[in-house]
Amino acid sequence: MLDSVQSQANRIEEALQDAVDEGRIQIPVVEVDFSDVPVVDPGAEAEGLYEPIGRVTSLEAPHRVADAILRDSELDGVPFRNTPLGKKIGMANLRNATPLFEICPTALLLGIWDSTGPKGGLGTKFQRAMVSEIIGVNASYGTKTSSRIDPLGIRKDAAQIYESMTSDWTLDVTDAKKKSGKAVLKGKDGKPSEANHGNIVPSMSAVSRDGVPLAGGVTIDYAEQMTVLSLPAIRRLRFPIEGKDSREANIAGRTVVAALGLAGAVLAAERGLDLRSRCLLWPTAPLTWELLQTPGQLPQSFELTADAAIKLLEEAVAGAIAANLPWMKEPLILKPAAKLVELVRKSQQLAVQGGEEE
Known part of the structure; x- marks a missing residue:
C-alpha cells in the first residue's frame, strides 16, 4: 500500500480546498479563523500562540464538519453546534442529506461520523461514496x-x-x-x-520477527491507482426540501455529489503524485474513467480534464439551485472558542519546552 483510502481522501479535499482558494470552484466550506489570536515570541510576557494557525476548514479538519475543532468554535459568540446551521448536522441521514449538502457536501462523498457531537455514537453517519488508493506491485523490501x-x-x-x-x-x-x-x-x-x-x-534499519526491514522502504515494478465512485451509494441519498421529497431535488443533489467526486479526483491528479519523500510517481497514461452502466456489457471509457470537471460541477450546482436546494457559495467563518485557543497555546508551550508528543 503506497497511499491508503484515508490519505487519498485527504488529497482530494486538499485539491478542492486549493481550487476554492484560487476561485476555480465555489462549494460550501466551514472555516475556523485563528487570525485574531496574537502570535508572540516564546518567553514573552504577553499570552498568545508561538506558531500561527491561520485557518482550519471543513476540507482540512480530520473529521470534516463533525471535527472537534469546528465543534469547539463559535459563530457570533454562540458554539457552532448550537447555531441553527450547526444543529442541522445532527438532523442529517440517508433520507435527509440536505443539511450536509448545504454545509459540507464532501461529507456525503467521503463519509462522516458525528460520534463526538450531541448524539454521541448515534450521531450522523454516512459511508464513503468514493474510495481511492494506490498500491505497489511486486514489492521488494529494502534496508535503510x-x-x-x-x-x-x-x-x-x-x-x-x-x-x-x-x-x-x-x-x-x-x-x-x-x-x-x-x-x-x-x-x-x-x-x-x-x-x-x-x-x-x-x-x-530494524527488522520484524519475520525478518522484514521496518523502515527500509520498497522497490516496486509499478504502482496502480484505483478510484471508485459508487453511484449506488449516491442513489441512496435523498434531498427533501422543507420536509417534502421530490424526484427533481433528489436527482439534482445526487448529480452534484457525483460531479464533486469527479472534480475532486481530477483536481488531485492535476496536482501530481508526490506522495512523500522518495515516493514521487509519474503516470504512464492519462487518467481514464470507466462507467459501469449495464451488467454484462463492457464499460464505457472516457477522459476528463480538470476544466471539464469544474464545468460539470458548475452545471450540476446550477441544477441543484434551480431545484431549490441550499448551497453556500461563501465560507461560513467561525472563531475559535477561548478554551480551544488556550489548549493550543498550552500544547505549543509544551512543544517549545521540549515535551514529547504522545
Missing part, C-alpha cells in the same frame, strides 16, 4: 542505513554536558541546573550526542 560524521570529531566520552540555567547546555557545573543539590545531566547520560554533537555509528 543511518549515520553521522561529525566534522568536529567530537568523541562520545569527551565530556559530560549538563542542562544549563542560561542556555541549552553547558560544560560548567556551576552553570548547570540543580536537582537535590546535584547538577542535572543533559538528556539520559550527559553525552555530547544529547546535544546533537559527535558521530553516529552506521546502522541498518
Whole structure:
C-alpha cells in the first residue's frame, strides 16, 4: 500500500480546498479563523500562540464538519453546534442529506461520523461514496542505513554536558541546573550526542520477527491507482426540501455529489503524485474513467480534464439551485472558542519546552 483510502481522501479535499482558494470552484466550506489570536515570541510576557494557525476548514479538519475543532468554535459568540446551521448536522441521514449538502457536501462523498457531537455514537453517519488508493506491485523490501560524521570529531566520552540555567547546555557545573543539590545531566547520560554533537555509528534499519526491514522502504515494478465512485451509494441519498421529497431535488443533489467526486479526483491528479519523500510517481497514461452502466456489457471509457470537471460541477450546482436546494457559495467563518485557543497555546508551550508528543 503506497497511499491508503484515508490519505487519498485527504488529497482530494486538499485539491478542492486549493481550487476554492484560487476561485476555480465555489462549494460550501466551514472555516475556523485563528487570525485574531496574537502570535508572540516564546518567553514573552504577553499570552498568545508561538506558531500561527491561520485557518482550519471543513476540507482540512480530520473529521470534516463533525471535527472537534469546528465543534469547539463559535459563530457570533454562540458554539457552532448550537447555531441553527450547526444543529442541522445532527438532523442529517440517508433520507435527509440536505443539511450536509448545504454545509459540507464532501461529507456525503467521503463519509462522516458525528460520534463526538450531541448524539454521541448515534450521531450522523454516512459511508464513503468514493474510495481511492494506490498500491505497489511486486514489492521488494529494502534496508535503510543511518549515520553521522561529525566534522568536529567530537568523541562520545569527551565530556559530560549538563542542562544549563542560561542556555541549552553547558560544560560548567556551576552553570548547570540543580536537582537535590546535584547538577542535572543533559538528556539520559550527559553525552555530547544529547546535544546533537559527535558521530553516529552506521546502522541498518530494524527488522520484524519475520525478518522484514521496518523502515527500509520498497522497490516496486509499478504502482496502480484505483478510484471508485459508487453511484449506488449516491442513489441512496435523498434531498427533501422543507420536509417534502421530490424526484427533481433528489436527482439534482445526487448529480452534484457525483460531479464533486469527479472534480475532486481530477483536481488531485492535476496536482501530481508526490506522495512523500522518495515516493514521487509519474503516470504512464492519462487518467481514464470507466462507467459501469449495464451488467454484462463492457464499460464505457472516457477522459476528463480538470476544466471539464469544474464545468460539470458548475452545471450540476446550477441544477441543484434551480431545484431549490441550499448551497453556500461563501465560507461560513467561525472563531475559535477561548478554551480551544488556550489548549493550543498550552500544547505549543509544551512543544517549545521540549515535551514529547504522545
